Amino acid sequence: MSSSREPPGSDETLVLLERPDGLTQWTFDHEGGSYAVFVVGDELHVTDGACPHNGGPLVEGLVRDGFVTCPWHWYSYELATGRCRTAVGYELRRYPVVLVGGRPHAVIPAPVRPRSWSEILRAHASSGAGEDT
C-alpha cells in the first residue's frame, strides 16, 4: 500500500496508516524499511515486516490471541510487547501509533545515514584532538 508523510520531527517520521479495504494486516515500505501493520480489535500494531528469526514475512502470519506467528518457521510474537514466546533471544521491534488529525500514523525513526568522510573528519576535529597550534 502507499504511505504519505507528515512533516518529520528531528529524528523521526510520521507515516499515515491507510488501511486497505477489507484487510486486517498489511505492509508498507518507508525509507528503505519494510513494516507490517496488524489490526487487533480496536488497536493498530506496527512492527518490522521481517521476522527477527530469519526474515520471514510476518504480514502473512496467523494472528491469534494477540500473537502473530511467522509462516516460515512458526516463531510467535506478542504484538503488544514484541516478546517472542518461541525462543529466547528474539524480539519483534514495534513502532508507536499516534493519531494526527484523527488519523493513525506510525512513528518511524529516521534511518541512520552513514556519515560522510568529511563528517567523520570534522567530528575528530571537534573532539579537540588538535587544539594546540
Place this chain on the structure above:
Amino acid sequence: MTWRDCVDAGGVLDAAAAAGELRRARLAGQTLGVLLSEEVPLSLVDAYRVQDQVTTARLADGERRAGWKLGYTSLAMRSQMGIEAPNFGPLTDVMLLASPALLPGAALQPRVEPEIGLRLRRRLAGPCSAAGALAACDTALACLEIVDSVWSGYRFTLEDNTADGSSAAWVAVGQEMPLDDLAELAVSLSVDGVVVGRATGAAASGHPAAGLAWLAGQLAERGKALEAGDLVITGGLTSAPPLKAGHRISAEFGDGRWSVEVLRAARVSRG
C-alpha cells in the same frame, strides 16, 4: 598599514601583527599585492611563526584543527619555485567539505588540485619512514584541495606562501580508497567533464606517504605530532586550474573507481 609596521624597533618580525593583516585581508575578501617578503626579511622560520599565529586566531574563533596539508610535494613544482623541500599548513574543520561540494562564497581566487588524503589511525610523533607513516594510516581518501592564496595572482615566495598556510582554504573529501599501490594510482582532473590533467600518486614525491613521513619529522621539530584521526592531504598531483563561477571540477582516481568533485555557484544577478 605596510608590512614594515610589523617589525619592531629591533628589526624582529611581529608574527601576530603580520598574521592579523593576513587574516583581516582574507575576511574582508581582499587579496594582497605586496608580499610580506618584499618589505621585511622573512625566513622560513618566521613564515611558520606567522602561520601559527593565523591558526591561533582561527582556533580562537571556534575552528578546530582537523589535520594538515602538504604543499610542493611535486618535484616539478619545487623545481619551478626553486625550493628544496615541501611546506605544510593546517587544516581545520570548517575547511572540510563533503563531495559533491559547493564552494563557499568567500573564495578569493580558488584553484583546485587532486590529492590523495591519508587518515591517521594512530598518533605519529617523530621522524619515520614512508612505510612507517603509511602503516600509521587506516584509509586513503579521494580529495580535491581548493587552494585560495591571499597573495594576488598566486605571485609569492615559498615563505609568503607558508605564512599564508600554504594557501590552504578548503578540501572536498570524496570516496574512501585502499591504501595499496598509491604510487601507481591513476588520477585524472576534469573541468566541466573535460580532462585537463593526468598523473599518478607517484607525482607526490614518489609516494603520498613520503610527504606524510616528512611532515611527521617537521612537526616533531616543532614539538607537535600527527594525531589519530587527522587528515593529511599529501600534495597536488597535477597543475591546479582555477575554479570559475558556474563551473565544476572533478577528479577520478583508479580509472574512475573513486571520484570527488566541487562546484562553484554562478553569480546570480540581483536585477
